[in-house]
Amino acid sequence: MIKVTIYNEYLHERASERVAKVYPHGIHEALKENLTDEDISVKTVTLDNVEDITDELLADTDVFMWWGHKAHEKVPDEIAVRVQQACLAGMGMIFLHSGHHSKPFKLLMGTPCNLSWREDGDREYLWVCDPSHPIVQGIGNYIKLEHEETYGEPFMIPEPDKLIFIGNYEGGEAFRSGCCYRRGYGKIFYFQPGHETFPTFYHPDVIRVLKNAIRWAVSDYRGVLECPHIKKIEE
Ligand code: ZN
Numbered sequence: 001m002i003k004v005t006i007y008n009e010y011l012h013e014r015a016s017e018r019v020a021k022v023y024p025h026g027i028h029e030a031l032k033e034n035l036t037d038e039d040i041s042v043k044t045v046t047l048d049n050v051e052d053i054t055d056e057l058l059a060d061t062d063v064f065m066w067w068g069h070k071a072h073e074k075v076p077d078e079i080a081v082r083v084q085q086a087c088l089a090g091m092g093m094i095f096l097h098s099g100h101h102s103k104p105f106k107l108l109m110g111t112p113c114n115l116s117w118r119e120d121g122d123r124e125y126l127w128v129c130d131p132s133h134p135i136v137q138g139i140g141n142y143i144k145l146e147h148e149e150t151y152g153e154p155f156m157i158p159e160p161d162k163l164i165f166i167g168n169y170e171g172g173e174a175f176r177s178g179c180c181y182r183r184g185y186g187k188i189f190y191f192q193p194g195h196e197t198f199p200t201f202y203h204p205d206v207i208r209v210l211k212n213a214i215r216w217a218v219s220d221y222r223g224v225l226e227c228p229h230i231k232k233i234e235e
Helices: 017-022 027-035 047-052 055-059 077-088 097-101 103-109 204-217
Strands: 002-008 040-046 063-067 092-096 116-128 142-152 162-169 174-183 186-191
Touching: 002 027, 002 204, 027 040, 027 063, 027 204, 040 047, 040 204, 055 077, 063 077, 063 097, 063 204, 077 092, 077 103, 077 186, 092 097, 092 103, 092 204, 097 103, 097 186, 103 174, 142 162, 142 174, 142 204, 186 204
Parallel strands: 002 040, 002 063, 063 092, 092 186
Antiparallel strands: 116 142, 116 162, 162 174, 174 186
């Protein structure tokens, strides 16, 4: 069983009727319902109980998924570092949409992770860059989303180890919408769709990508982050 923990700050859904209509029980509950599978079990955490992200929880998590937007600063630094360290030790991480500005993502990337954006519900095509990659199995050449928030380049991230999707919007913009990284022993996937006012996390192809990404990011290996002094093994 792959153990997934989802963090969602869960503020927009309680502050906006428009968002609550799309995600009545929060983005985390929609993700939990749609991602739970024969081989995937899901726990959730919100900003209200962010202190529950302990070393014990992280040690018991194979893949951590992160959605945040307007309260990145309210996540305590020590929790962000805890998540970063767990990823470096081998825990998989999936950052969704506006998670590009979350503390753990910025710690893991080491760059500002800024981008250009416009919120007017553009149609988006997500073009598959490498059909052989495990994350896009079962997907055609592209995913079409009727409405998404527009994210545009330049996206201030390190060069991805592997680019999985290029997003293209009605307004003409392009964006690196699916990026894979390895940091320490951990695998990381950034996935751009998922604005709170659109039903993106119910789209069958989006759910398929996220399940594929969970199965790709999981690792049985959890290393120890140390820098030991060693003795030579032969005299
Ligand atoms: Zn957004």
